[in-house]
Amino acid sequence: MPHPSSPLPPALVGATFQTGTAEQHGVTAKRLRSRDLDARIHGVRAPAGATEHLVGRCRAFAARLSPEVFFSHSTAARLLGAPLPFRLERITHVHVTVEAPTRAPHARGIYGHSRRMAPGDVIDVSGLRVSAPERVWCEMAGVLDIPDLVAVTDYLIHHRRPLTTTTALAERLAFGDRISRSRRLTAALELSDDRAESRPESRLRVACVWAGLPWPSVNHEIVDTETGRGYRLDLAWPELKFAIEYQGDGHRTRAQWRRDMSRRERLRIAGWTILELNSDDLRDHAALIGLIRSGLASR
DSSP states (O other), rough: OOOOEEEEGGGTTTTEEEHHHHHTOOOOOGGGGGTTTTTTSSTTTTTTTTTGGHHHHHHHHHSSTTOOOEOHHHHHHHTTTTOHHHHHHHSSSEEEEEEESSOOOOTEEEEEEOOOOOTTTTEETTTEEEOOOOHHHHTTTSSSSSHHHHHHHHHHTTSSSOOHHHHHHHHHHHHHHHHHHHHHHHHHHHOTTOOOOOOOHHHHHHHHHHOOOOOOOEEEEEEEETTTOOEEEEEEEEEGGGGEOOOOOGGSSSSHHHHHHHHHHHHHTOOOOEEEOGGGGGGHHHHHHHHOOOHHOOO
């Protein structure tokens, strides 16, 4: 791959563009093969390395697809920041949809869909046409189990940064089309909670409810009466002073470990029993529920 032999026209510097557009600006075929340009998407050039990331990859495809096409399914969910299983986060292909009866787009690197659309089904995200939160919710019902669909629902309706509401989700579900799986979506809606803050927390809550345990308070807030300091507990049964804390990878730093140790001790003095879990604990569902059930019974 040659070094850049000449500067690009000002209109193309730092931009994503079709090779035909570049040729109209007098850019040679040799210049389009230079290492400062990303050529992974056929017929498109972008700044070097741009398509290694989802947004850049979507911009490159958007440059060559018709304006009616929008990004959908797990691609849209990722663009919205929704929590997904690793198997979906690692996909390099992008999902795109066009309104039926237009034929679904087909090209290397994309999964094309042709579907019915409801009013408001497409929004703008970083300059890209993307499935709206309500549509994404329906699209993901086809590939996620109920606990992961609950995690997506929790994220979309989060009380501090809601992207939609339970009412809007229910209305989109009622519209009815081929992307919806009504039973799974209805179950996810009933199990949702706008205070959940992570996928593991959501899955853990669903596991507790399905096991017949009392519904926990999510991100339960308490105040230390001596210090006035506030604490939040991932899942809590306040009447029993029993709580579950999920420790993700972010808790591995020494500073966080010290803060957690101090916090645990203050909660213990206040009469709370805290069950700390990590990703390994979530792998054995039966053992996990047995552990939580024993903890509740002991209180």
